[in-house]
Amino acid sequence: xxxxxxxxxxxxxxxxxxxxxxxxxxxxxxxxxxxxxxxxxxxxxxxxxxxxxxxxxxxxxxxxxxxxxxxxxxxxxxxxxxxxxxxxxxxxxxxxxxxxxxxxxxxxxxxxxxxxxxxxxxxxxxxxxxxxxxxxxxxxxxxxxxxxxxxxxxxxxxxxxxxx
Numbered sequence: 001x002x003x004x005x006x007x008x009x010x011x012x013x014x015x016x017x018x019x020x021x022x023x024x025x026x027x028x029x030x031x032x033x034x035x036x037x038x039x040x041x042x043x044x045x046x047x048x049x050x051x052x053x054x055x056x057x058x059x060x061x062x063x064x065x066x067x068x069x070x071x072x073x074x075x076x077x078x079x080x081x082x083x084x085x086x087x088x089x090x091x092x093x094x095x096x097x098x099x100x101x102x103x104x105x106x107x108x109x110x111x112x113x114x115x116x117x118x119x120x121x122x123x124x125x126x127x128x129x130x131x132x133x134x135x136x137x138x139x140x141x142x143x144x145x146x147x148x149x150x151x152x153x154x155x156x157x158x159x160x161x162x163x164x
Contacts, residue, residue, distance in 0.1 A: 016100045022137050023097065023118050023127035028053045029084060031060055035072050036079040038063060051117050051125060052088050059117055059125045061088040094119055097126045105134045 028051040029038050049064040068087045072079050093111035095104045115130040
């Protein structure tokens with residue numbers, strides 16, 4: 001798994017909250033399953049990709065239905081015996097559970113992803129975090145004086161008159 005560093009250089013926040021409070025449970029697959037078992041599990045959960053962990057819960061990588069279908073079916077491998085490990089992507093960004101919301105956001109921006117796994121410093125999977133949860137956290141965060149840290153963005157609707 002690839003670690004993308006945050007280059008957080010914004011002004012001082014009213015409070016530097018960690019992401020621990022906004023982590024969602026992760027859906028994952030164990031490394032020792034077959035491609036068929038992984039695909040069946042992903043189908044049952046209605047997901048297109050999944051995190052892969054070992055027996056102790058260490059994050060090892062991710063797998064996607066499309067990649068496994070292409071590689072296993074395309075090369076004539078038996079999905080019942082083909083290990084999921086062969087088709088795992090190992091260079092994915094992740095966050096540590098003790099990082100701040102701003103650091104997690106910067107990691108996702110740098111990696112150009114909307115969701116990342118969250119791990120302990122020992123790389124044990126804790127859950128996931130996504131941009132939506134970060135946006136909710138930023139909207140709900142208050143300074144000690146009760147003034148919002150940053151006003152939520154406003155929508156502007158521009159209407160054009162039809163041309164005749």
